[in-house]
Amino acid sequence: MWLNQFLILGALLFCIGVYGVLARRNGVMVLMAIELILNSVNINLIAFGAFNGTPVGQVFALFVIAVAAAEVGVGLAIVLLIYRNRTSIDLDAADLLKG
Amino acid sequence: MVAQNIFFGIIALVMVVAAVRVVTTKNIVHAALYLVIVLAGVAAQFILTGAEFTGVTQILVYIGAVVVLFLFGIMLTRARIGREVDVDNEKRWLAGLVAVILFAVMSFSLVDAFEDAEIDAIGAGAPQLTAEVSDSIFKDYLIPFEAASFLLLAALIGAIVVARRE
Numbered sequence: 247m248w249l250n251q252f253l254i255l256g257a258l259l260f261c262i263g264v265y266g267v268l269a270r271r272n273g274v275m276v277l278m279a280i281e282l283i284l285n286s287v288n289i290n291l292i293a294f295g296a297f298n299g300t301p302v303g304q305v306f307a308l309f310v311i312a313v314a315a316a317e318v319g320v321g322l323a324i325v326l327l328i329y330r331n332r333t334s335i336d337l338d339a340a341d342l343l344k345g
Numbered sequence: 346m347v348a349q350n351i352f353f354g355i356i357a358l359v360m361v362v363a364a365v366r367v368v369t370t371k372n373i374v375h376a377a378l379y380l381v382i383v384l385a386g387v388a389a390q391f392i393l394t395g396a397e398f399t400g401v402t403q404i405l406v407y408i409g410a411v412v413v414l415f416l417f418g419i420m421l422t423r424a425r426i427g428r429e430v431d432v433d434n435e436k437r438w439l440a441g442l443v444a445v446i447l448f449a450v451m452s453f454s455l456v457d458a459f460e461d462a463e464i465d466a467i468g469a470g471a472p473q474l475t476a477e478v479s480d481s482i483f484k485d486y487l488i489p490f491e492a493a494s495f496l497l498l499a500a501l502i503g504a505i506v507v508a509r510r511e
Contacts (some may be wrong), residue, residue, distance in 0.1 A: 247349050249462040252390070253455045255357050261448040265390045266368030268440030269433050273497050275373060281411065282364055286495055287405070296394040299417045300476040305486050307391075308478075311399075311406050312493045316500030318411050323508035324416040328423045332404070338434050340392045344370045 250294035259286035273325040273335040277318060284314045349393060356393070360386035371428045377415045384408055392463065398475040 259282055266279025288307045295303015329335050363382035370376050391400035443499040482490050 247355060247394075247464045248448055249464050250393070250455055250460050251350075251353060251357075252457060252464070254452050254461065255360070255390070257448055257451040257455060258361055259453070260441055261444040262361070262368055264366045264447060265440050265444035268443060269368065269437035271372060271434050272432050274415060274422060274431075275368075275376055277418075278376055281380060281407075282367065282383065287386065288399075289387060289390060292394055292396045292399060293464065294392050296396065297462065299465075300480045301474075302485075304396050304478045305481050306355060306397050307396070308402060308482070309486075309489060309493055312497060313404060315406055316497050318414055319500050319504040322414055322509065323504040325418060328510050329432075333480060335422050 249293055251295050252289055256286040256289040256293070259283075259289070270333060271301050271338050273337050274322070277321050279326065280321075281314065281318070283319075284310060311324060346350055353390070353393060356386050356389045360390075371430075371432055373417075373419055373429065373432070377412060377419065380415070381408055384412070398478055 262278045263282030263286065266282065267276055270276050270279060288310050291303045291307045293303075295301065295307075299310065324334055328340055332340065362384050363379045363386070366379040367376050369381060384403065386399040388403040388407075393398070393405060424484065
C-alpha cells in the first residue's frame with residue numbers, strides 16, 4: 247500500500263467536511279461535518295504511524311477521538327441552548343454579534 | 346498487498362460516496378445514518394493498516410456514542426423527520442469552490458512530497474501491537490493522557506451546565 251492513498255483519502259474527506267461546515271445552515275449538520283474533518287485527521291495520523299512503524303500515531307489518534315467526543319458533547323449542548331432561546335437552529339439566523 | 350489495495354479501494358469508494366451524502370442530503374436523519382457508514386469505513390481503514398485497537402475504539406466511541414448523541418440532538422431540536430427544504434445556505438457554490446481548490450492544493454502537495462512511499466502494514470517493519478500502544482500511552486504520554494481525562498470531565502460538567510434548564 248502507498249502512503250499517499252491514505253493521505254489523499256484523508257484530504258478528500260477533509261474537503262468534503264469543509265464544504266459541509268460552510269454550506270449547511272442546520273447546527274447539528276455542521277457538527278456532523280466537523281466529525282468528518284476530525285476523522286480525516288485520524289486517518290492521516292494512523293497512516294503516518296504505520297509508515298514510520300511506531301505506535302505514536304495510534305496514541306495521537308486516540309487522543310483526537312477523546313477530544314472529538316468532548317467536542318460533540320459541548321457542541322450539541324450549545325446547539326440545544328440556541329434552539330431553546332430562538333426555537334430554531336438555523337446558524338445563518340444566529341447573527342446577533344454582527345455589527 | 347494486492348488484496349489490501351483492492352479492499353482499500355472498495356472501502357474508500359463507499360466512504361467518499363457516503364461522506365458526500367452526509368453533506369448534501371436534505372434529510373437530517375439520513376445524514377446521521379450516512380455518517381455511520383463513513384465512521385465504520387474509517388475503522389475498517391484503521392484495521393487495514395494494522396491499527397486494530399484504534400479501529401475498535403473508533404467503533405465503540407463514534408458509532409456507539411457520538412452517533413447516538415447526534416440522534417438525541419436531532420430529537421431534542423425537533424427537526425422534521427423527512428426532507429427539509431432549506432438545510433443549505435444560498436452561497437453553497439462558493440463553499441464547493443473552496444473545497445475543490447483546497448483539495449487540489451492538498452493533493453498536489455501530497456503527491457509532490459510522498460511520491461511513492463510505501464506502507465508495510467503487516468510486514469516485519471510494522472510493530473503496531475496494542476501492547477506497544479498501551480506502553481506508549483502510559484510511559485511517554487502519561488501527562489497528555491491525564492489531561493485528556495480531565496478534559497473529558499470538564500466537557501461532561503460543561504455540557505450539563507450549558508444544557509440544563511434554569
